Amino acid sequence: MSILNVLKKEKIMAMIRGLSPATTDQTLDALANGGIRFIEVTTNTDGAYALVSRWRTAYSDDLYIGIGTVLDVNMAKQAIDAGAQFLVSPNMDAEVIAYGIRHQIDVYPGVMTPTEIVKASKAGAKAVKVFPMGSLGGASYLKEIRAPLDQIPMIASGSVGLHNIREVIAAGACAVGMGGHLVNKQWIEAGNYAAMTKLASECVSLVKE
Numbered sequence: 001m002s003i004l005n006v007l008k009k010e011k012i013m014a015m016i017r018g019l020s021p022a023t024t025d026q027t028l029d030a031l032a033n034g035g036i037r038f039i040e041v042t043t044n045t046d047g048a049y050a051l052v053s054r055w056r057t058a059y060s061d062d063l064y065i066g067i068g069t070v071l072d073v074n075m076a077k078q079a080i081d082a083g084a085q086f087l088v089s090p091n092m093d094a095e096v097i098a099y100g101i102r103h104q105i106d107v108y109p110g111v112m113t114p115t116e117i118v119k120a121s122k123a124g125a126k127a128v129k130v131f132p133m134g135s136l137g138g139a140s141y142l143k144e145i146r147a148p149l150d151q152i153p154m155i156a157s158g159s160v161g162l163h164n165i166r167e168v169i170a171a172g173a174c175a176v177g178m179g180g181h182l183v184n185k186q187w188i189e190a191g192n193y194a195a196m197t198k199l200a201s202e203c204v205s206l207v208k209e
Contacts, residue, residue: 002106002126003064003085003086003106004106004126004127004153004174006037006064007038007064007086007127007155007174007175008153008174008175010036010037010038010175011169011174011175011176011204011207011208012036012038012165012175012176012178012182012200012203012204012207013038013039013040013066013088013155013175013176013177013178014031014036014038014039014040014178014179014182014183014200015040015041015042015068015157015177015178015179015183016028016039016040016041016042016045016183017041017042017044017045017068017069017179017183018042018044018045019045019183019185019188020046021046021047023188024045024051026188026193027183027188027193027196028055028063029193030193030194030196030197030200031182031183031196031197031200032059032062032063033197033200034196034197034198034199034200034201034203034204035200035201035204036182036200036204037062037063037064038063038064038066038175039055039063039064039065039066040066040067040068040086040088040177041065041066041067041068042067042068042069043067043068043069043070043071043075043079044069048067049067049078049079049081049082050082052065052066052067052079052082052083052084053082053083056082056083056085064085064086065083065084065085066079066084066085066086066087066088067079067082067084067087067088068087068088068089069088069089069090070087070088070089070096070107071089071090071091071093071096072093072095072096073095073096073099075096076096076099076100076107077099080099080100080103080105084105085105085106086105086106086107086108087100087105087106087107087108088107088108088110088129088177089107089108089109089110089129090110090129090131091109091110092109092110092111092116092119092120092123092125092128093109094119094123096109097109097120097123097124097125098123098124100124101124106126106127107124107125107126108125108126108127108128108129108155109123109125109128109129110128110129110130110131110157111128111129111130111131112130112131112136114145114148114149116128117130117145117149117152117154118149118152121152126153127152127153127154127155127174127175128152128153128154128155129154129155129156129157129177130142130145130154130155130156130157130173131157131158131177132157132158132159133156133157133158133159133160133168134158134159134160135158135159136158138159138164138167138168139156139164139167139168139170139171140171142154142156142168142171142172142173143171143172146171146172150172153174154172154173154174155173155174155175155176155177156168156171156173156175156176156177157176157177157178157179158177158179159181160176160177160178160181161178161181161182162181162199162202162203162206165178165203165206165207166206166207166209169207176207178203182196182199182200182203183196184196184199
């Protein structure tokens with residue numbers, strides 16, 4: 001099964017961004033204990049590439065670990081060398097997509113408009129990340145652009161949380177990217193990882209219904 005097909009089944013990709021090195025392992029464990037299997041670590045997280053290398057070894061086939069905020073080919077190279085299983089970008093860069101294709105690694109580029117969605121698909125992206133979802137209008141926007149472009153898998157990212165995850169999936173998202181609405185920095189600072197595990201479990205249960 002391709003990694004995209006697994007993502008379509010799991011539905012949720014959790015994003016770890018800008019956490020201190022002391023909290024990243026506990027955050028990952030909290031998410032995994034809640035049933036999250038896809039983790040995106042952004043390049044503006046301290047030691048992102050080293051984290052991915054270590055987690056790929058530690059978690060083997062239990063989790064899928066990718067790198068986000070991949071802005072150019074140099075970042076893509078470092079991410080793939082570190083063992084990233086997929087790449088995520090906030091923008092659409094044809095060179096990054098092509099690099100991923102050459103190395104048989106999925107790239108999910110960030111897009112906003114129908115034009116960008118089609119360009120990314122033609123460049124070889126197996127799925128696109130519709131971002132920022134909340135600012136674009138949420139589920140209603142996704143539903144409208146999915147009508148003529150339903151052949152292109154879309155991952156909804158930005159302002160997706162427990163409050164709207166079912167609505168976004170119902171609008172046609174093949175999966176969702178979840179940042180602060182799941183990886184809650186206040187809980188992390190307070191050491192309340194149990195709350196994150198509980199929330200993750202609730203989100204997983206919702207999308208599996």
